[in-house]
Amino acid sequence: MSYALLIISAILIAANFITNKVYQKNEGATVESSLKFNVLSALFTVIIFLIINKFQIEFNGFSFLMSFITTCCCVAYTIIGFKIIKEGQVALYTFFLMTGGMLVPYLLGVLFLNEQITFLRILGLIIITISVFLVNPGIGKTGGKTVLMCISVFFLNGFVSVFSKLHQIYPMAISSSGFVLLGGIIKFLCCYILYYFIAPKRKKDTAKTVKSYKRAAVVIAFVSAFISGVSYLFQLMGAKEIDATVLYPIITGGSIFFTTVAGWMFLKEKPTKKMVFSVIMCFVGTCMFL
Numbered sequence: 001m002s003y004a005l006l007i008i009s010a011i012l013i014a015a016n017f018i019t020n021k022v023y024q025k026n027e028g029a030t031v032e033s034s035l036k037f038n039v040l041s042a043l044f045t046v047i048i049f050l051i052i053n054k055f056q057i058e059f060n061g062f063s064f065l066m067s068f069i070t071t072c073c074c075v076a077y078t079i080i081g082f083k084i085i086k087e088g089q090v091a092l093y094t095f096f097l098m099t100g101g102m103l104v105p106y107l108l109g110v111l112f113l114n115e116q117i118t119f120l121r122i123l124g125l126i127i128i129t130i131s132v133f134l135v136n137p138g139i140g141k142t143g144g145k146t147v148l149m150c151i152s153v154f155f156l157n158g159f160v161s162v163f164s165k166l167h168q169i170y171p172m173a174i175s176s177s178g179f180v181l182l183g184g185i186i187k188f189l190c191c192y193i194l195y196y197f198i199a200p201k202r203k204k205d206t207a208k209t210v211k212s213y214k215r216a217a218v219v220i221a222f223v224s225a226f227i228s229g230v231s232y233l234f235q236l237m238g239a240k241e242i243d244a245t246v247l248y249p250i251i252t253g254g255s256i257f258f259t260t261v262a263g264w265m266f267l268k269e270k271p272t273k274k275m276v277f278s279v280i281m282c283f284v285g286t287c288m289f290l
Helices: 002-027 031-052 061-086 090-111 119-135 144-168 176-198 207-239 244-266 273-287
Strands: none
Touching: 002 031, 002 207, 002 244, 031 061, 031 176, 031 207, 061 090, 061 144, 061 176, 090 119, 090 144, 090 244, 119 244, 119 273, 144 207, 144 244, 176 207, 207 244, 244 273
16 A cells, blocks of 8 residues: 555656646746745645644654754755756756655665665666656756755755655654644745745736736645645655655656656657656666565
8 A cells, every 4th residue: 555655646746746837837937936836835735734634733852853854955955956947957956856865765774774675676776867867858067066056956855855754763753644734834934934035026016917926826836735745645654664765766766757747748748769768767667666
């Protein structure tokens, strides 16, 4: 059952990719629009998971620390990511983001959690890493500053996976839904503060434009909050039973596969032959962990 939840989680990641694309198409990919989107989606996450958690806010020091660290890492790599994307290095950002979320917790499982490693899983890990590289064309030469930012993104996203896993295997941790709720509260506060200090004052638009924008932003943020929240909940549930050396490669490989399919089906992004080959590789690599 846990593996089924991971596959569903990967599908939901692909669905959230579509909602983010729609939002960026309407509002642009600026730091300001990103922070506003995160404030809205975090608020909806809190509302949705308050209902799921029967209006109970669970709390203890350990869970708060883990949630605070994962949220700060997530917000940090998002802001850094916009700077990398601004320099036209979208493929580079995506590569370091996805491989970091897979390789860092993999090393955690091997070095500190005594998780089993096999030749087949190592081969699968290599295949998925290569497929991530191939599915993001345009990774080329870049400056030292950008490389440092990419390395930061690699480890920050990796730490999100690591501390999520550590929380789930701690005996006194709060429930998975309670952890998502706590993370939503912290994310809302962090992004709201950042938006207040970072975002410049918007120019006055016509009343009709503002009204239309607010409706679109709210709807997209709600959908994204629900999809991403449930996806993360399923990952947390899986993290209780499945080794990190298996969990995160499946999530990475599955999300690449379903995101490519979703982009082709809903955004009319026709994949190239190289992308089709890389997605097939990714599928094969992911199957090695099942």
